[in-house]
Amino acid sequence: MAKLCPKEKAFCLTKALQGQCYGNSIKAETLKRTCPCACDVAHFDRIQSCCKTVGRREMEFCLPLCRYNTTLNELNTSLGYKCVSQLTTWAYCAADVRDNTACCTQKGIAPDCLSFCKGDVPTCDLQSLFTYQPCLRYIETITHCHMENLLSAPRWDPNWAARCDWDESD
Template sequence: MKLFLVLFFVAFVVNAEVTIKELTPDELRQICPNEHKFCADKVAEGKCFGSSRKAGELKRKCPCSCSNVHHRRIQNCCKRVGKEEMEFCLPLCAYNTTLQDLGGGLGIKCVSQLTTWAYCASDAQDTIPCCQNKGVPKECLSFCKGDVPTCDLQSIFSYKPCLKHMETIVSCHKEQLAAKPQFDVNWEAPCEWE
């Protein structure tokens, strides 16, 4: 029993260190001082996650606060399931990562983290129906469920046409975010990139 408690405590401490804490209302007010007074409280309660009309309205009225909690969510996932030695890639683990970011120096250095980024962007959810409704082509749908379709560095470039649909794919991911994170902290990237 003592061993179990020690292992539990160690696991708790390790997981606690890796997780970036959720933003508090006070922190949101400080980050987004020009937003409506109600924004920080509602957003900190998780009200800007999902695709409900209320969530959409809050995203429209409180874009700074919602953007910050969405960013915190994807960062938490990448930090928890990504490889520690690749922490320098965290700036790319965001919902606003551009094609220029991915094609730039850091993007090329961090191609091995593409599977982690895709998984975390989806928050382990399958958004294929949303992607299909928004016209994402069939050959790009694996990205809509957070999968990278190949682990081969050469063949990943054959998916370059999907890049023009990434904004749509990411918008589907963000629309499907639940109030609580859905990603599995024990998930491991299926690819071992060189």
């Protein structure tokens, strides 16, 4: 992290590694403003760790989109379209096993899109996923809700797997 954030003070790196960048407490918000690079790296490492662990190996090329700061423009690229089946994994990892519906509702997210706020996009059937296209315009607000409700320790289950309609395992 020190190599990625050479201009930030040592305490930034220490506090970020201790998990103090997560959540929406005054302390966390102050640290995010004071140490933006270290906190961004901490958030990136956390969601990447989840996506790498629970995501499908054959879809590793989608990892560049597994971030808290993925934009609508990035999702509307060819990579975004190739990775649409990974929305289930990304939503799970971004939410970190927390239902952030209250935050999303307060910020005006459409009711049809609240499954993203729960981290539970119900299917990875491609046709069904395309019905979520209108929700992508809310993606930055949804990820903001996820980020402000993160705890210092991750809660995602390393054994979790996206349940897809075409899966026969159970």
